[in-house]
Amino acid sequence: MSYRSACITGGAGFIGSRLARRLVERGVTVKIIDNLSVGKSENVPQGAELVNGDILDPDACKKAVAGADVLFHLAARVAIRSSFDFVVEDTMTNVSGTAAVLQAAARSGTVRKVVTASSMGVYADCPARIPIGEEHPVIPVAPYGISKYAAECLTHNIAGNAGIESVAVRLFNTYGPGQKLSPYVGVVTIFTNKLRNGERPIIFGDGLQTRDFVHVDDIVNGFLGAMDVPISGETINLGTGHGTTVRAVFDSVAKAVGSSVEPQYAEAVPGELRYSVADISKAKSLLDYEPKFAFESSIGAVVEQIAAGR
Numbered sequence: 001m002s003y004r005s006a007c008i009t010g011g012a013g014f015i016g017s018r019l020a021r022r023l024v025e026r027g028v029t030v031k032i033i034d035n036l037s038v039g040k041s042e043n044v045p046q047g048a049e050l051v052n053g054d055i056l057d058p059d060a061c062k063k064a065v066a067g068a069d070v071l072f073h074l075a076a077r078v079a080i081r082s083s084f085d086f087v088v089e090d091t092m093t094n095v096s097g098t099a100a101v102l103q104a105a106a107r108s109g110t111v112r113k114v115v116t117a118s119s120m121g122v123y124a125d126c127p128a129r130i131p132i133g134e135e136h137p138v139i140p141v142a143p144y145g146i147s148k149y150a151a152e153c154l155t156h157n158i159a160g161n162a163g164i165e166s167v168a169v170r171l172f173n174t175y176g177p178g179q180k181l182s183p184y185v186g187v188v189t190i191f192t193n194k195l196r197n198g199e200r201p202i203i204f205g206d207g208l209q210t211r212d213f214v215h216v217d218d219i220v221n222g223f224l225g226a227m228d229v230p231i232s233g234e235t236i237n238l239g240t241g242h243g244t245t246v247r248a249v250f251d252s253v254a255k256a257v258g259s260s261v262e263p264q265y266a267e268a269v270p271g272e273l274r275y276s277v278a279d280i281s282k283a284k285s286l287l288d289y290e291p292k293f294a295f296e297s298s299i300g301a302v303v304e305q306i307a308a309g310r
Helices: 014-025 058-065 087-108 143-161 187-196 216-228 246-257 281-287 295-307
Strands: 005-009 029-034 049-052 070-073 113-119 165-171 173-175 202-204 213-215 234-238 264-266
Touching: 005 014, 005 058, 014 029, 014 216, 029 058, 049 058, 058 087, 070 087, 070 216, 087 113, 087 143, 113 143, 113 216, 143 165, 165 216, 173 187, 173 216, 173 295, 187 246, 187 295, 202 246, 213 216, 213 295, 216 234, 216 281, 234 281, 246 295
Parallel strands: 005 029, 005 070, 029 049, 070 113, 113 165, 165 234, 173 213, 202 264
Antiparallel strands: none
16 A cells, blocks of 8 residues: 655654655655654755644644645654653653544544554563563553553554554664754763763663664664555564663764763663563564664764764
């Protein structure tokens, strides 16, 4: 099934803008809704239209979704650590905002598929069950994970009742060029910027916590696969299937930057999984998904691009 017109919520952000660019290259008409609280208007690729608005505004959602036949929902407050302090704000955006966007899609009369970005933060912290498959217990340890699981449920429920295909993709730790410093970025960007400024980055915990670092272009390929394949009602992991410790990430970034600075260590942060590595068997089977970037071989180029502001 081919799609000619797409709406991307959060499309001026790190992942959304890269997805928008790929869709424009395919000849798809792209409309983006973003309140630019984190995303930047300059990230919007030429040929895409920006609706400067919030997903909590029904009129902005209606305007953005109008005429689209596929909706990519990426707009969210993405921060596990701060979700304990900003639980109301996170819930408003990630749950109520999702409901508003989905309602607009259901009422549009044109949207035929919704692909929603979820998170590995929905999973329980069960180190004995690694890698994490989609059947892994869903017991979020932070309010952020709760809000993303609610977004998944809303996606399948509202889309299903409207006769719209739905896919939720659970993203693991995304890194790559174009990830600007903000309260929401991952450790690769934080470490890069700190080390370039001669500062000592902080590692929370002992540094041996393991993450599945997946390149943004692999994530975008996963989104495109979720659009292209005629499936519905599915929830799918997007990662690499390989784990890297946070300390190993620091060492790789320091080497790429040419820094001999040692990190600082601080108490572990509540709400974060200690071991988070994706089982991507389902993505491979359903989406023909195959990550092309290995962390060890791609991190040098990514650090250079982040440092150069690209």
